[in-house]
Amino acid sequence: MTITANLYDDNATWVIKLDDKFDFGKVQEFRDAYQSLPEDVTTVEVDLGQTEYMDSSALGMLLNMQKSLSERSLAYKITHCRPQVARILTISRFDKKFDIS
Amino acid sequence: MKILIIDDESLNRFLLLHMLEEEGYTDCYEAKNGQEGIQLAQEVQPDLVLLDVMMPGMDGFAVAPVLKEMAGDNYLPVIFITSLDDKESLARCLEVGGDDFVAKPFDKLILAAKIRAHDRIRQLTSKIEQQNQSLRYFQQSVDREHAIVEHIFNNAIVNKELVTDFFDFSLSPAAVFNGDVFLCESSPAGGLYFLVGDFTGHGLASAIGVLPVSRTFRFLARKGYSAGEIAAQLNTTLGSLLPPDMFCAAAVIEVDASGCRFNIWNGGLPSLLLKSSTNLSMYKVVSRHMALGILESDEFDAECEIIEGEPGDQLLVYTDGLMEVMDEHGKMADEEGVMSWFSSPETITAAFLFERAAEYRADSIQADDTTIVIFSCQSLEVLKEDFATNELPYSIHLTLQGRELNNPHIISSLMEMINSQPGMTLVRSDLYTILSEMFNNALEHGVLKLSSDLKSTPDGFHQYYQRRDTLLANLTEGEIAFKILFKPSESALDITISDSGDGFDVSALDEDCLTACYGRGICFLRELCESVRFSDNGSTLSVRLSMAK
Numbered sequence: 276m277t278i279t280a281n282l283y284d285d286n287a288t289w290v291i292k293l294d295d296k297f298d299f300g301k302v303q304e305f306r307d308a309y310q311s312l313p314e315d316v317t318t319v320e321v322d323l324g325q326t327e328y329m330d331s332s333a334l335g336m337l338l339n340m341q342k343s344l345s346e347r348s349l350a351y352k353i354t355h356c357r358p359q360v361a362r363i364l365t366i367s368r369f370d371k372k373f374d375i376s
Numbered sequence: 377m378k379i380l381i382i383d384d385e386s387l388n389r390f391l392l393l394h395m396l397e398e399e400g401y402t403d404c405y406e407a408k409n410g411q412e413g414i415q416l417a418q419e420v421q422p423d424l425v426l427l428d429v430m431m432p433g434m435d436g437f438a439v440a441p442v443l444k445e446m447a448g449d450n451y452l453p454v455i456f457i458t459s460l461d462d463k464e465s466l467a468r469c470l471e472v473g474g475d476d477f478v479a480k481p482f483d484k485l486i487l488a489a490k491i492r493a494h495d496r497i498r499q500l501t502s503k504i505e506q507q508n509q510s511l512r513y514f515q516q517s518v519d520r521e522h523a524i525v526e527h528i529f530n531n532a533i534v535n536k537e538l539v540t541d542f543f544d545f546s547l548s549p550a551a552v553f554n555g556d557v558f559l560c561e562s563s564p565a566g567g568l569y570f571l572v573g574d575f576t577g578h579g580l581a582s583a584i585g586v587l588p589v590s591r592t593f594r595f596l597a598r599k600g601y602s603a604g605e606i607a608a609q610l611n612t613t614l615g616s617l618l619p620p621d622m623f624c625a626a627a628v629i630e631v632d633a634s635g636c637r638f639n640i641w642n643g644g645l646p647s648l649l650l651k652s653s654t655n656l657s658m659y660k661v662v663s664r665h666m667a668l669g670i671l672e673s674d675e676f677d678a679e680c681e682i683i684e685g686e687p688g689d690q691l692l693v694y695t696d697g698l699m700e701v702m703d704e705h706g707k708m709a710d711e712e713g714v715m716s717w718f719s720s721p722e723t724i725t726a727a728f729l730f731e732r733a734a735e736y737r738a739d740s741i742q743a744d745d746t747t748i749v750i751f752s753c754q755s756l757e758v759l760k761e762d763f764a765t766n767e768l769p770y771s772i773h774l775t776l777q778g779r780e781l782n783n784p785h786i787i788s789s790l791m792e793m794i795n796s797q798p799g800m801t802l803v804r805s806d807l808y809t810i811l812s813e814m815f816n817n818a819l820e821h822g823v824l825k826l827s828s829d830l831k832s833t834p835d836g837f838h839q840y841y842q843r844r845d846t847l848l849a850n851l852t853e854g855e856i857a858f859k860i861l862f863k864p865s866e867s868a869l870d871i872t873i874s875d876s877g878d879g880f881d882v883s884a885l886d887e888d889c890l891t892a893c894y895g896r897g898i899c900f901l902r903e904l905c906e907s908v909r910f911s912d913n914g915s916t917l918s919v920r921l922s923m924a925k
Contacts, residue, residue: 295602298812300784302841324639324682325602328808330816331897332841339834355682358632359805366903367896376684 277301280308286315292322299332309340317349321373324355329363341372350374377495379404380422382413382439383457384431388480392426392457399488410434414442422452424494429458429469437472444473451501453494457482522552525580529553532590535560538762539568542635545749546726548697548742555582556695556745559590561597562762564801566633569597569606570749572645573626573668574695578745585624585669588613593628600801603630604678607641607668611676614669623669627661627693630680635756636687641680643667646699646711649718653688656721685753692718697746698729701737709736726750765799765864765923772860781819781856782848787811794860794869803921806904807869813897814873814917815856820844822877822915823854868906872918879913 277294278301291308293301309319321337323329341351352374353364364375379401383389389406396404405420407413409431417425425443429436440454456469456477469477475494478487539560547558555578560570571593575582592613596606607628614624625644631637642648644667647660661681671677685691692714699714717732718724726748733746772793776786790811794800800807820826824847830840855876862869901908905919 296808299816299841299844302838306838324680325604327805328812329805330809330812331900332816334896335831335837339837342834357805358634358637363805363809363900367899 278304278308282313282316283320286313288318288320289313289316290320290322292324293326295325296328297323297326297333297336298328298330302332302336305336306339306343309344312344312347318352319344319349320352320354322354323357323360326360327357329360331367334364334367334369337369337373352376377401377403377424378420378422379491380407380413380417380420380425381405382407382410382425382431382436383428384408385428388428388457392482395482395484395487396491398484399491401491410436410439413439414446417443417446423498424491425452425454427454427456427474429456429460429465436474437468440469440473449505451498453498455487455490455494522580525553529583529586532587533557533559536562536762538562538759542568542754542756543570543749543751544726546730546747548730548746549578550697550742550745551579553578553580553583554586554745554747555579556697556747557586557589558747558749559593561594562756562759563597563630564600564763564799565804566760566802567631567635567756568759569593569603569628569630570693570751571606571626571628572693572695572747572749573624574645574697574745574747575624576622582622585614585618585622588617589624589626589668600804602680603628603639603641604680607643607665608673608676608678611643611668611671612673615672618669623667625663625667625695627663629691629693629751631751631756633756633760636685636689636753638683638685638691639680640683641665641678646694646696646714649692649715650683650685651690651692651718651724653686653690653723656719658715658719659683687753687755689753690718690724691751691753692724692729693749693751694729695745695747697742697744698733698748700744701733702740703736704738709733723752724750760802763799763802765867766797766862767864769864770797770862772858774860775855775857777855778852781823781854782851787815790858790860797862799923800869803869803923807921809900810871810904810919810921813900814871814919815858817897817917818856818873818875818877818915819848821880822875823851823856824848825877867923869921869923870918871921872916874912874916877915879915882910882914 279292281290283290289312354376356364356375361375364370369375379396381389381392381404393404393406405416405422407416410433427436427439436456443452443454453475454473456474457480458465458469458477459480461479466477476490478490539562543560545558547554547556555575557573560568562568573589575585589610592610593606596609627640627642627645627648630639640648640661642661642663643665644663647662650659661683664679665677694714699710701709713736717729729748730746787808791804791808794807795804824844826840826844830836857874859872860869901919906922907920909918
């Protein structure tokens with residue numbers, strides 16, 4: 276698996292961790308990563324610390340995740356972005372829908 | 377055994393000769409005065425001298441020191457044969473360099489026993505001299521080998537000043553060779569990498585591992601590998617080289633161009649400390665891995681920790697030599713000790729920490745190699761100048777048809793080709809996004825004729841990519857052509873991509889990247905590129921990526 280999804284120590288944060296590429300090849304895997312979200316989860320964190328390459332389908336995947344989970348009130352975070360990745364997210368104004376750090 | 381008899385009385389000489397012959401010493405020489413004795417000694421190089429004290433001309437007291445002088449470092453026993461029996465004269469025999477004396481008339485038994493005793497001493501001395509000689513030879517060859525190794529080390533572990541300028545560091549080996557290592561190198565993606573390592577033990581045996589570490593680190597750093605990948609490769613290299621009981625505790629740290637973001641792999645080093653310059657709080661990056669060179673490649677965990685600081689914050693990396701100092705009661709300073717030294721409000725220097733450790737251990741000697749490296753968060757933009765782009769233009773043309781388009785490695789191959797050119801890694805993230813958007817646009821809409829309308833719902837989005845896979849797997853016709861040109865005079869990379877499709881209505885593109893569920897790719901291109909231009913009714917797309925820093 277190139278994407279890992281785990282419950283964080285606090286039992287309330289679901290962390291989805293990508294590898295170096297977050298692009299159209301990850302559509303299925305990324306979708307699977309939030310299919311079985313535990314009840315107690317209040318925050319979904321997408322860790323892009325290892326991610327260097329991104330394309331527009333990644334943005335589609337992020338938006339789709341929010342849409343799919345819209346009936347639950349969840350907070351969304353994108354963390355550990357490299358500057359290049361952060362720039363892509365800012366260009367597409369994703370900072371308005373996600374808490375990016 | 378050669379024995380020289382120096383006596384002016386022939387009767388004495390005759391008696392001595394006779395006695396020696398009886399004892400089995402047949403290689404004997406006679407001299408009838410001091411002068412002659414010295415001359416003969418020079419010729420025959422005796423192993424023992426029987427010397428009369430009272431002689432006309434040079435007496436025994438004068439001859440002995442000359443003989444001793446001639447023998448140099450070799451032990452030449454000189455036994456005085458004397459009729460003098462006052463204590464002063466006997467004492468004088470020994471003072472002038474004699475080794476023993478026998479009273480005249482001499483006793484055969486005593487003299488023979490003394491000759492044997494001095495022969496033993498002589499043999500022992502010559503054995504020691506031989507051993508000393510081989511020791512001297514050994515010492516010389518070791519010195520020479522050390523000089524050569526030192527030379528190689530000095531050449532292998534050169535850190536560029538451009539990069540070391542960003543560090544405050546102190547390297548204090550406990551022996552001539554350092555089993556600790558500090559390496560730093562600029563990153564092709566901007567920013568830098570550094571490594572602090574500590575091999576088992578100290579001295580030459582542990583320092584030897586520094587060579588492959590330095591090579592591998594530099595090679596991978598210049599290529600822009602991640603900290604985790606570098607650690608994994610070092611682990612493999614050391615695993616195959618080092619004996620099982622030797623390994624290297626190390627931290628590999630990647631600092632991005634902002635100089636504030638760290639990607640850290642720590643295997644066996646004391647916790648790294650990031651100290652905030654504003655509130656002095658400290659964050660610990662504890663070792664989460666085993667040292668390098670222990671685990672097999674498939675057991676190795678390249679997981680890194682990412683931390684972020686603010687400009688002016690200090691990141692401290694040190695080897696255990698700093699914290700394992702003992703005070704007079706045998707109490708170790710430990711990580712707590714180092715933390716308390718590091719916690720003072722002022723900006724801490726490596727020299728300051730080393731002094732604290734020296735104070736702590738008071739009079740006892742430094743027992744282990746000690747390395748202290750401090751990085752202060754600051755912009756590393758200037759390091760980008762370390763990577764010049766190609767001075768000559770180049771171009772890459774690639775035309776893919778039908779089945780060839782269903783290859784998952786098209787973008788990565790192109791990336792590899794372009795990134796193999798100097799200076800291109802600086803823009804690799806942007807380049808990947810650009811190539812990926814252009815190619816997917818040409819493939820999905822031009823060749824596969826997929827409509828983005830489908831992507832407006834989550835399920836549709838998913839179906840879209842399923843359709844894409846199915847169509848692609850059965851694709852037999854269609855064509856996509858890349859033309860990539862690097863123009864050094866304009867510091868620009870021009871990328872053109874054409875597809876065999878029908879094109880589309882360029883004017884219908886949505887301008888808003890957030891609300892639109894598609895067309896976001898074009899937004900990216902507009903932001904990342906200096907220019908974006910459609911032609912041939914939308915089936916050709918040309919962009920320019922500026923390389924100007």
